[in-house]
Amino acid sequence: MTEFVGTTPGLFPLPDHAKSELADLKGHQKGDLISGDEPESITDVYDDARSTVVAEQRDAGLDRVVEGCLRWDDMLAHPLAVHDNVGTGGIVRYYDNNNFYRDPCVTGELTPSGDVPSEVAAAADLLDDTDPPLQATLPGPYSLADLATDEFYGDDREFLAAVASFLAAEVEAFPAHGTLFLLDPSLVATPPDDDLAAAVPEAIDTVAGATDADVVVYTYFGALDEKTYAHLLDADIDAVGLDLVDADRETTVYNAVEYGITDDVALGVADGQNTLVESPETLRERAAWFTDQVPATDFERVYLSTNTEPFYLPVNKHRAKLDAVGAAADLEREVHA
Amino acid sequence: MARNADNRAQFRPDGHDADHFLLTTVVGSYPKPKWLNRATDLAEDPDSKFDNGDLKEAHNDAAQLITEEHERAGLDTVVDGEMRREEMVEYFAHRIPGYEFNGPVKVWGHNYFDKPSVVSEVSYDEPWLVDEFEFTANVATKPVKVPITGPYTLARWSFNEAYDDEETLAYDLADLVNQEIGKLVDAGARYIQIDEPALATTPDDHAIVGESLERIVDGVDDDVRIGLHVCYGDYSRIYPEINDFPIDEFDVELCNDGYEQIEVFQDPDFEPDLGLGVVDVHDAAVETVEEIKRNIRQGLKVVPPEKLTVSPDCGVKLLPREVAYQKTENMVQAAREVEAELDAGELDVAAATRP
Numbered sequence: 001m002t003e004f005v006g007t008t009p010g011l012f013p014l015p016d017h018a019k020s021e022l023a024d025l026k027g028h029q030k031g032d033l034i035s036g037d038e039p040e041s042i043t044d045v046y047d048d049a050r051s052t053v054v055a056e057q058r059d060a061g062l063d064r065v066v067e068g069c070l071r072w073d074d075m076l077a078h079p080l081a082v083h084d085n086v087g088t089g090g091i092v093r094y095y096d097n098n099n100f101y102r103d104p105c106v107t108g109e110l111t112p113s114g115d116v117p118s119e120v121a122a123a124a125d126l127l128d129d130t131d132p133p134l135q136a137t138l139p140g141p142y143s144l145a146d147l148a149t150d151e152f153y154g155d156d157r158e159f160l161a162a163v164a165s166f167l168a169a170e171v172e173a174f175p176a177h178g179t180l181f182l183l184d185p186s187l188v189a190t191p192p193d194d195d196l197a198a199a200v201p202e203a204i205d206t207v208a209g210a211t212d213a214d215v216v217v218y219t220y221f222g223a224l225d226e227k228t229y230a231h232l233l234d235a236d237i238d239a240v241g242l243d244l245v246d247a248d249r250e251t252t253v254y255n256a257v258e259y260g261i262t263d264d265v266a267l268g269v270a271d272g273q274n275t276l277v278e279s280p281e282t283l284r285e286r287a288a289w290f291t292d293q294v295p296a297t298d299f300e301r302v303y304l305s306t307n308t309e310p311f312y313l314p315v316n317k318h319r320a321k322l323d324a325v326g327a328a329a330d331l332e333r334e335v336h337a
Numbered sequence: 338m339a340r341n342a343d344n345r346a347q348f349r350p351d352g353h354d355a356d357h358f359l360l361t362t363v364v365g366s367y368p369k370p371k372w373l374n375r376a377t378d379l380a381e382d383p384d385s386k387f388d389n390g391d392l393k394e395a396h397n398d399a400a401q402l403i404t405e406e407h408e409r410a411g412l413d414t415v416v417d418g419e420m421r422r423e424e425m426v427e428y429f430a431h432r433i434p435g436y437e438f439n440g441p442v443k444v445w446g447h448n449y450f451d452k453p454s455v456v457s458e459v460s461y462d463e464p465w466l467v468d469e470f471e472f473t474a475n476v477a478t479k480p481v482k483v484p485i486t487g488p489y490t491l492a493r494w495s496f497n498e499a500y501d502d503e504e505t506l507a508y509d510l511a512d513l514v515n516q517e518i519g520k521l522v523d524a525g526a527r528y529i530q531i532d533e534p535a536l537a538t539t540p541d542d543h544a545i546v547g548e549s550l551e552r553i554v555d556g557v558d559d560d561v562r563i564g565l566h567v568c569y570g571d572y573s574r575i576y577p578e579i580n581d582f583p584i585d586e587f588d589v590e591l592c593n594d595g596y597e598q599i600e601v602f603q604d605p606d607f608e609p610d611l612g613l614g615v616v617d618v619h620d621a622a623v624e625t626v627e628e629i630k631r632n633i634r635q636g637l638k639v640v641p642p643e644k645l646t647v648s649p650d651c652g653v654k655l656l657p658r659e660v661a662y663q664k665t666e667n668m669v670q671a672a673r674e675v676e677a678e679l680d681a682g683e684l685d686v687a688a689a690t691r692p
Contacts, residue, residue: 030446093538274497
C-alpha cells in the first residue's frame with residue numbers, strides 16, 4: 001500500500017507584509033541582498049514570516065513542514081552567496097525565468113558555514129511532537145556548482161566535490177529532520193557533460209551520507225535526459241523527484257520504464273509557476289498517470305508537491321496550492337488517470 | 338519581409354540643416370519626478386483628500402513636463418516618458434478584460450511586480466493609449482512615438498490559466514494590439530514601437546513574435562512607422578530571422594556590452610532600419626558627445642545613414658533624472674555632429690558601399 005505524502009520543495013514566497021517590510025529595511029539594490037549577518041530588525045521580520053509559513057503548512061494538512069528558505073534572496077544559490085569565501089558578482093538570470101540572482105564567485109575554500117543550519121533549527125523550534133516531521137531543503141551539489149563561478153578550485157570535478165562536502169557539513173549541522181530535499185534543476189536545464197556525469201551521483205552520496213533522513217533529489221524544469229537519469233539512479237537516495245507538469249513528461253515516464261526508478265518517488269504534480277489552482281483530484285490523477293505507467297513498481301511512498309519552488313506565485317495562490325497538495329495526499333480512494 | 342516603408346522622412350524636422358538625417362528617438366520610459374511618486378502614494382491613501390482626479394492632473398502635468406524635456410534635449414521624436422505607467426505588463430493587463438491580479442511576485446531581491454493572470458479569453462474594451470497619445474500630441478511640437486508592450490511579452494510575463502499555450506494567447510493579444518494601433522492611427526499616431534523584451538529570454542520563440550507582428554501590422558498603412566524593441570539578449574539566436582519580421586525598424590541595446598554583438602547583424606545584410614542604443618541606461622556616468630559619436634559609427638557598420646536611428650539602449654527610468662536628460666542631450670548633439678561629418682564626406686561608411 002502506497003503512502004502519499006503531501007509536501008513542498010521549500011523556497012516559499014514571502015508573506016506580502018514581509019516583502020514590503022524587508023524591502024524598506026534592506027533596500028532594492030544588489031548590495032542590499034542578504035549577507036548572513038543581518039541585524040536584529042531584519043531577523044525579527046524573518047522570524048515572524050517563518051512562524052506564518054509553518055502555521056500555513058500545518059493548516060494545509062501537509063505531511064512535511066519546511067522552513068520556506070525565506071532568506072534565500074538568491075534562490076538556490078543562497079548557501080554560497082552568503083559564504084565568507086565567496087564574492088557576489090553581477091546579477092544573472094535564474095534558469096529560463098524572469099528572475100535573477102547574484103552570481104556567487106568562489107574565491108576560497110568552501111568551509112562549513114552554518115547559515116542554513118541556523119534557519120532549519122529556527123523552524124525546528126517552532127514544531128512540537130504533534131507536528132509532521134521537519135523537511136530540510138538544499139540545492140543539489142550539481143545545481144549549486146552550476147549556479148556558481150569557480151575561481152578557486154580550477155577543476156569541475158574538484159569543484160563539484162568541494163560543493164558536495166560543503167553541503168554535507170551543512171547537513172551534519174542540521175537539527176533532527178525527517179526528509180532532505182536536494183533541489184537539482186540544473187540536471188535538467190544544463191545537464192553534466194560526459195566527464196562530469198559520473199561524478200554527480202558521488203557528489204549526491206557525499207551529501208546524502210551526512211543524514212539519516214530520507215533523501216529526495218528533486219529535478220524540475222522538464223525531463224532529465226536519459227544518460228543523466230541513469231547516472232542519478234546510481235546515487236544512494238530514497239527517491240528521485242520528477243516534473244509531471246512540464247510538457248515533456250512523456251520523456252519522464254519513458255526514463256522510468258526504461259531505466260527503473262527508486263522505491264519511493266517524488267512527483268511534481270501542481271504547477272509551481274501558474275496561478276491556476278488544481279483540484280486535489282487532478283493532482284492525484286497526475287500522480288496516477290505516472291505510477292500506472294511504471295510497471296512492476298509498487299511505490300512504498302509517493303511525495304506529492306509543486307513541480308518547482310513556489311516562490312514564483314503570489315501568496316494567495318501559493319496557499320491555495322498548499323491546501324490542494326495537502327488534500328491530494330489525504331484522498332482515500334484509489335485514483336487512476 | 339521587413340516593410341521597408343519609406344516613412345522616415347516625415348520625422349525629419351523642418352529646417353534640418355544637414356543633408357543626412359539620423360532619426361533621434363527614445364525607447365520610452367523616463368525617470369518620474371519625485372512629486373509624481375508622492376502624488377501616487379497620496380492617491381492610494383484612503384485618509385488623503387488627494388483623489389484620482391488629482392492624480393490624473395498630476396499625470397498630465399508630468400507627461401507635459403517630460404515631453405517638453407525631450408524636446409529641449411533636441412529629439413526628433415518624443416514620448417511622454419511613460420509617466421502614467423508603473424510597469425510595462427501591469428499597465429496593459431489592467432486595460433484588457435480577461436486579466437486579473439493576485440499580488441506581487443519576486444523578480445530579484447526585494448523587487449517585485451504584480452504579475453497578472455489570464456483567467457479568460459482576452460478582449461478589447463476601451464482604448465488603452467488613445468487619450469494619452471492625444472494629450473502628448475497636443476502639448477508636443479515634435480512627432481510622438483507610442484511604445485506598446487508586445488503581445489509575446491504580455492503573454493510570457495503573465496500567468497496563463499485560460500489558454501492551451503502561450504502562443505495562442507500571444508496571437509489573441511496581437512489582434513488586440515492591432516485594434517489599438519488602428520485607433521491610435523485614427524487619432525494621428527505615425528510611429529509605433531512594439532516592446533518585446535521577453536524575446537531575449539526565450540529567443541527560440543522568434544517565430545511566435547514574427548507571427549504576432551504579422552497580426553499587429555495587418556491593415557496598418559505604410560505611412561505608419563512600426564518599430565520593434567528588444568534588449569539584453571543573445572542576438573545570434575534571433576538574427577537573421579528578424580529580417581523576416583514585418584517591421585520598419587529594429588531597435589536594440591548594444592551599448593551596454595560595448596557592441597560585442599554588432600557583427601551578428603552584419604551578415605547577411607540587415608533588412609529593416611536599425612535603431613541603435615548608443616547610451617547605456619544602467620550606468621549613471623554620462624557618455625561624452627565624442628563617445629556617443631563612436632557608438633553611432635558602430636551602427637554604420639550595419640546600415641547606411643539613411644537607415645540608422647539612434648536611441649538609448651532601453652528606457653532610462655532607472656537613471657537619475659538629470660543624468661537621463663544629459664545623456665539624451667549628448668546623444669542628439671552626437672547625431673547632429675555625425676550628420677555634419679557625413680555631409681562633409683569625412684566618414685567611411687562600410688554599410689553604404691554595399692551594392
